[in-house]
Amino acid sequence: MFHAFTPEARRVMVRAALLALDCGRNTLDEDMLLLALAESWPVEGFTVTASAVRAEIGGAPGDHELLATLGIDLDEVRRRIPVRRDDPAAWRLRRSRVRPLRVTLTGPAGVLPLTGGARKVVEVAANWRGAGPRVTEKDLLRGLLADGSNVSVRILRRLGVDLDGLAAHLGFLRVSA
Template sequence: MFARFTPEARRTTVRAGLLSLDHGRTALDEDMFLLALAESWPVADLAVTPEAVGAEIRNREAAKGRAGDRALLAAIGIDLDEIRRRLPARRDDPLAWRLTRSRLRPLNVTLSGPAGDLPLTARARKVVEVAVSTGDHFGVTGQDLLKGLLADGSNASVSILRRLGVDLRGLAASIGFLHRSA
């Protein structure tokens, strides 16, 4: 699937996976795509910072009463930071990662690389599928990933953007994802 991704979109997707791992998660969800986009894509004009998105993600997890996978693993003596120090040096290299769909279960998409395998949640898979379908002959871009996030108005990323005061309709129109009627 990565064959159609621009280097920028590939880096963003891998970064989203690494952020998931850094948060102690066992799957890649759409909120990590938003955090990765906030770090790498010029979302500054939206006043969306990685710090603000990260704080919203932590607030959502705390509101649900989840300590997160990192805290659960720490409770049984597993130090994720130590595990990461022992991982191969190419952990951040986008070319060392691949995004694959299962042949037997086509709804299963996995991001695999030096840090391990991360299945995509249904909402994260939708982000990727919308991005691939909206990408042009130049390939899938970070802007296409943003379109994928905006495609499902009920996902966590859209909720985070709303709480941060982003005009979602204006954002969608600005990236050509929403055509205003005449």
């Protein structure tokens, strides 16, 4: 499944997984995909910053903050680990043969099942590929916008993003919810 992704789109997926793990989550949801997209690349028409998305997501403190209270630098610990956990080549995106609706992202940092919303984002992105043979970052953003009721769309609305204008800029019509 991951073979159909561009290197940049793979990095977004892996970054989203690492963000989810750092927040103590055991699944990958579309809000982490939105945050990873906001961190990774400035797209014309997509003016949302990572800090604005992070503020909207909120939630419990991540591993960095918790370990820092104990005097442990998580980045230093990760630097000393021989396997790079953020290397997209070390990660796999797979659909379960037994449970076809279960998609997991597996890598050196852990195994994260995608929530229904995140799975839908990936499937829409993979099916969109009309512009090329591989899933791109723009395709992932299209996947986020395709469902007008997901967490990412609600975050973007709260941040004042013109969703229909962004969808038109990306070259597709969005179904407003």
